[in-house]
Amino acid sequence: MPTKIYDRPFAFSMGPQRAGTSWLDRYLRGRKDVCLPSGVKEVFFFDRDFERGFTHYASHFHLEPEHKIVMEISTTSFDSVDAPKNLHSIFGSDVKLICPLRNPVIRAYSLYLHYKRYGIVQGDFFTAVKEQPNIIESSFYTRHLERWTEFFGEEKINIFMQEDLERDQDKYVQGICDVLDLPFMPPTHEDREKFNVTTTSKSGALAALGQRGADLLRKYKQYWIINLAKEIGLKKVFFGEENPDASKFSIPVGEEAFLLDRLSEEIELFQKKFPHIRADWLG
16 A cells, blocks of 8 residues: 555644634645645545545545645544544554644534534434434544554644634644644635634424435535535525534533533543643643
8 A cells, every 4th residue: 555645745634523624624725735635625535435445535636746745634533443543554654643623512512513504413402412422422532532642653643722723823824834844824814714613504304415415426526516516505505504603602501511521521631641732621
């Protein structure tokens, strides 16, 4: 198996959903010197479609002379049992790993809103976490990071907090550029305007139908149809208008207490395991 895609270094963002990954993808695409998957944000190869073979994965990347690095920003590999092993089986340790994270309580509630948007869950929060335990399970950062460090070592994983992105975008970007060995390029005005928005569909059944259709199109690499649907406004029809994402001020009291009860020990454990990481939610 190859250790690089073509002749460029490879980087992989393996942090979970709802931690600023869409913002990061948009920023890196705007630079023009990073080769990201063509027509789609993420390929879901290392966690879902590994059996399709590396040729399938590599076909998503179209290198140009100006590209300095090849990269994918995955959101579903973080808590996958197989993704670290699969990634290592192809690249060995010759990969730059980035792990965007966020306050695990806020991220979990944000993920609930995200799932509701796409019709993955349709009930209230407490019903949703029973139907989709991943809403909370993916916020047990220490457990999942241990799986990654088993294959790559702790020193290879570069953790970035969304709270830092919210506080100082230039400083956040500088850190990303340093890890990727890219020259600093400030975010554009458009990049600065928003990150982590969410929507609420008026019909959970309609959202679920739209999501199933999109998943089927992705399976056959018909990304152009999905992108065309976005351009003509069908995404809003299925999934609703964009709204601000979850924050510590918007989580209902009962849901926040529920999440704190389940994640407070994880927060303490993360702080002990990664004492060099600084974040407001770590105390």
